Amino acid sequence: MSNAKSLEELEQKQDFIRRHIGPSPAQVSDMLSALEVSSVQELIDQTVPASIRLEQPLTVGQSRTEVETLSYLKSVASKNKVFKSYIGQGYHPTNVPHVILRNVLENPGWYTAYTPYQPEIAQGRLESLLNFQTMTLDLTGLDLASASLLDESTAAAEAMGLAKRVSKAKKANAFFIADDVHTQTIDVVTTRAEQFGFEIIVGKAEDAINHDIFGALFQYPTTSGEVVDITDLIAGVQSKKAIACVAADIMSLLLLKAPGKLGADVVLGSAQRFGVPMGYGGPHAAFFATRDAYKRSLPGRIIGVSKDRLGNDALRMAMQTREQHIRRDKANSNICTAQVLLANMAAFYAVYHGPQGLKTIAQRIHRFADILASGLKAKGIALKHSTWFDTLTVVSDSKDDVIARAIAKGVNFATNHEGEYSISVSETTTRADITELFDIILGEGHGLSVDAIAADVEANSSESIPASLVRDDEVLTHPNFNSYHSETDMLRYIKRLESKDLSLNHSMISLGSCTMKLNATAEMIPITWPEFANLHPFCPLDQAEGYQIMIGELHDWLVNITGYDAVSLQPNSGAQGEYAGLIAIRKYHESRGDAHRNVCLIPSSAHGTNPASAQMASMKIVVVNCDKNGNVDMSDLKAKAEEVSENLSCIMITYPSTHGVYEETIREICDIIHEHGGQVYMDGANMNAQVGVTSPGFIGSDVSHLNLHKTFCIPHGGGGPGVGPIGVKSHLAPFMPNHSVINVPGTNIGNGAVSAAPYGSAAILPISWAYITMMGSEGLKQATEMAIVNANYLTHELSKHFPILYRGRNNRVAHECIVDLRPLKEQSGITEMDVAKRLQDYGFHSPTMSFPVAGTLMIEPTESESKGEIDRFIEAMVSIKGEIEKVISGEWSIENNPLVFAPHTQGDVLGNEWDRAYDRFYAAFPVPAVAKNKFWPTVTRIDDVYGDRNLVCSCPAVETYRD
Known part of the structure; x- marks a missing residue:
């Protein structure tokens, strides 16, 4: 073979790497020049501690082209046997309306958006989620619904948690489950109960009242199909001051009396059969509804109706302070990822039909x-x-x-x-x-x-x-469910909502810690192939050979990438992975006679999900301080590890830290914990700064979760789906999740499940498989290196105008940085919220706001963004700095400036009245680049306080539409 031909083939193999990584070679050269280094390797040497850099390269293979990858994966998928499924048990074949398949599931306008924390640029998916909530309320007959949970079984576990919080049977410690509930649900709820120290009683439904319980769970219809009037059972449970929970089949509720009408306190289930493929177990949105009296204990997110600055109806996530990353160990649960994309599909299915x-x-x-x-x-x-x-x-x-x-x-x-x-x-x-x-x-x-x-x-x-x-009341009477039944109308409705949302097909979403990177089209294509989409998760294993091959290869690659010995793919969110990892640690200690080890050390810089997950594993949380440079305070760590040594279970630490630096003492931290008999849990949220350069297993960690929806390219879907597999060292491998229906090889029989399906959200694993395949060992390392280059370039340029809160060795950052707005806020009165909203006028989603430090923005550009897009973001931030300086100088008052009025809608800018200190054109087009691709927010600043004081969590009344 000639050298020319070899070079041509090599270039073709690396073609996807060039497409995934945003900066061109010339742009990389320019950024390195700005950073005053001669090569990428020199920057890595300055940034990543030599003691943790991998000694050997990854061995996941050479990169493959998109054509090769899809061709091979198709051959693997063809080994799956797509039988007609009558298995049921919570999973059913469904017809996905093609208008929804093409324009939602396969549309980056829907699947690349972020969680709607910035509601002014998320009104479309918020309306769709409000439709989902309204649908849930109508069908369940209850007062308040969430905007989806992970799956039916974990929703049942959340129902048990709610029951314990609100039940007046305070002395009771047992939860009853009818023996005709789906097997996987009994499994997941039992696992959760074990962590909480609750007793589980499984028996005939009519025996519930014979026990001292704080709650009970019934299936309606039962797993074997029986339709039973459970009114008296519910009343009997409530007579004991316990909470009656019902897991319901959503399709049956069109014909069956609503469980809420039978007296149920909580109703939950899967929305899968509303137009979402079975996908070998997921992802699927769970619905969850309860009484208004229990709204403060409702798990997950709630979409509510509020008002914007001009008095228009506007949607937002209600009661956001309920989010676990804010409440930390006081959270209702550790839920972080919902199933927004799938909830939207189910809601559109209801709208369409x-x-x-x-x-x-x-x-x-x-x-x-x-x-x-x-x-x-x-x-x-x-x-x-x-x-x-x-x-x-x-x-x-x-x-x-x-x-x-x-x-x-x-x-x-x-x-x-x-x-x-x-x-x-x-x-x-x-x-x-x-x-x-x-x-x-x-x-x-x-x-x-x-x-x-x-x-x-x-x-x-x-x-x-x-x-x-027999159901005798009307459901889904709202106009949204009665207006879009032709494909033309439905297509336009979907497009109208999509147009209200900013997503990655508009601009860079620079959320620190969230890693909003390219979700390549070639990675997404396989998820709708029938061979992957139409398998029941409990079909015989010999019918899922293609899945087993793909999952096996992904498992082995993740083992190599993480430096661990085994991986469980069952957890279907990052927080679920944390929970599974902590269970493995807990079971490991128990196997050694150390069940008393229940203290979890957590640095103050940790992700908010960490203490929430530790609380779910019934661990006692001890916070370790950080020093003024944002690193773990080693003296405080040593003192607290010594103090709790007898009872130390583990430490939960994020690496690189949430402060955006590679801590030099990470190996020493691992050694200290191990010396005191504990385990090291390394949060995988920031793996995008590790892959190919270092690894948690190499550093000395025992277990990590991986956010496949961050580092490994599964899209965020507007707030979900996510996948959070855990990697573990060999001594923890036997304690990973198993499953009561389909045994998961390599784990102990009897280990409980943490998700409804044995391989969690299996249908979207091909995305990460394809990403790793097309990047190969070298491409994965390049992605990490370029994430570091982009972050350091952005930091360097922004540091000319803003203080950067934390830096690591040689004044470098890892893959993200924290811009400190507090000095400007003190001088001007302009808040970080004002800056976040003004960025919308420039066409950008705000970076992560006030986390992990209040009054700051945490920014992560990822490797997928070109220098041009990063420069555009920098230009916006510098321009906003200039606007703040005009407030400081007195040119604009604190009450009258573009930041406090941001964001500006078309209606606002084109309105009859304009009494602002700045002109209309500047409001909408503050820099020339905005005019090239203007994104208009559809509502002005939303009043959060009004929304919480006037909580409305279903579609607005018909009169609103008439107005």
Whole structure:
């Protein structure tokens, strides 16, 4: 092979690396010149302590082209066998409306946006989430709903936590779970209870009242399909001053009486079957509703209606101080990631079909269940229950033969119990499918006619839903659910909402600690392939061979990247990964007879999720101080480690620190903790400054979570999905999460699950797999190095105008920096909030505001942003500094300047009245670059106080729309 051909192939292999990394070679040279270094390596040498730099390069392979990557992954995906799934148990085939598939799930305008902490530039997805909440309230019959949780099982665990907080049965320490709740939910709730020290009682639903409990969980309909009136059970639980929780099937609630109407205190479930593929377990949005009286204990985020500065209705995240990163160890839970993208899909599904369309779908599903039941009973087949919505459980002596015939025809049933199998029909079921089911169960030549049975079923009123449980009230009456049923109308509605939101396809989102980087199109394409999208998480493993290959390769690569010995991919958020890692530590100590070790040291610079997660693992939190340079105070650490030595469980530390520096003492910190018998938990939020350069395992850590939605390119989706796998050293590997339905190899049998599905949000793992494949060992290292170059260049330029709060060795920062606005605030009265809102007028999302230090902005440019975009951001910040100086000089008053009136909408700028000290054009176009790609906020500054004092968490009344 000629050298020219070899070079050509090498360049082609590295093509994706050049596309992922934003700065061109010339731009890199310019930035290095500004930093007064001659090479990237010289900057790395100045920045990263030599003691922690990897001695050997990564071994994940050479980079592959996009074409090679997708071709190989398609061959892997083809090894999955996509059978017709009747397994049910919380996961159902669904028809994703193509207008939603193309314009939401596959649209970067929806999947690259960030959590709506800056609501003025997030009104579109906030409206969609408000639709989700309204849908939840209507279907559950309760007062207050959240904007989605992680999955049904973890939502049930959150319900248990809420029950303990609000129950008046204060002496009770037991939570009851009916034995006909989904198996995976019992598993996850039991794991959570163990960490809290609660007792779990699993038994017949009617036995709940025979125990001293603070709460109980029922399934409606049950996991085996029975539809039972649980009104008396709920009342019995409440008579004991306990909280009654109900896990409900969302589709069934179109036909069944709302659990809230039956008296339930909490209703939860999965919104998956509202147009979200099964995806081998996720990601899926869970819905959660409760009574208004419990709003302060509701887990997760709530979208509320408030007013903007001009008095217009405006949406925002209500009661934001409930967020765990603010409340830390006082948080209701450690929830950080929601499932916003998936909640939006479910909400749009409800909007598109409307109440009548949804009811028609539900009626069709139920009618097919009736037809199937009628035919089976006519042939003497015994059914376990006389009521059902969509699921029939067959009692059979010939179960094995039936299952064998089903598998031969490419069909899966649920087979959890001896002598029984269950069949759950779905939106995708057809009359031909019912005929096939008769053939499988009865054998061919049974003589049944689906058409004849259907005619008979339709001629006779069905009693499979008890008359007392038939829903008789209207749902989804709001105009949003009754206006967009043609594809034209729906397309325009989706686009109208998308246009209100700033996302990565508009501009750089420089959020410190959040790593908003390129989510490449080639990485996203596989998630909608049927071979990945349409598998049930509990299908036999031999049908998921492609998933097992892909997951195995991703596992091995993450082991190599992290320096650990094993990885669990089950946690479906970063905070969930923290929780799983702490459980592994706790179980490890217990295995050694050290169950008393329950103290967790946490530096004051740590992520807010750290103390919240430690609290969920029932650890006692001891805060370690930081010095004036932002580093862990070593003398304080040594003193506190010595003080709690007998009971030390672990330390939770972020590296590089949340202050944006590589602490020189990190190895010493690990040694101190190990000397006192503790474990080192290294928060993986800042892995984008480690990959290929160092690793947590090499540094000396025992366990970390990885934010695949940060470092490894899974998009944020407007606030979720996320994936938070944990990497562990070999001594912790046996204590990683397992699963009660599908055993996860390498972990102890009996280890509880932390997520509903064995591999968490498996459907989006191909994104990270593709990123690693296309970057290869060298590309991953280059990404880290370029993140450091970009951050240091940005820091260097901004330091000419603003103080930078913390720096590491040689005056360098890691992958992010903290700009200190407090001196300017003291001089001018202009707040960090004013700066954040004014940045919107320049077309930028604010950096992370007031975290980890109040009055500051934490900025992370990532490797994906070009020098041109970084310079544009710097220009905006410098221009804003000039505006603040005009306030300081008195040219503008503190009451009348563009910062306090920011952001400026079109309506504001074009209004009839203008009494500002600055002109209209400057308000909207403060620098020439803005005019090239103007993004208009759709509301002015939102009144947070008004929104919390007047809490409205469902779609505004119809009169609002008439106005």
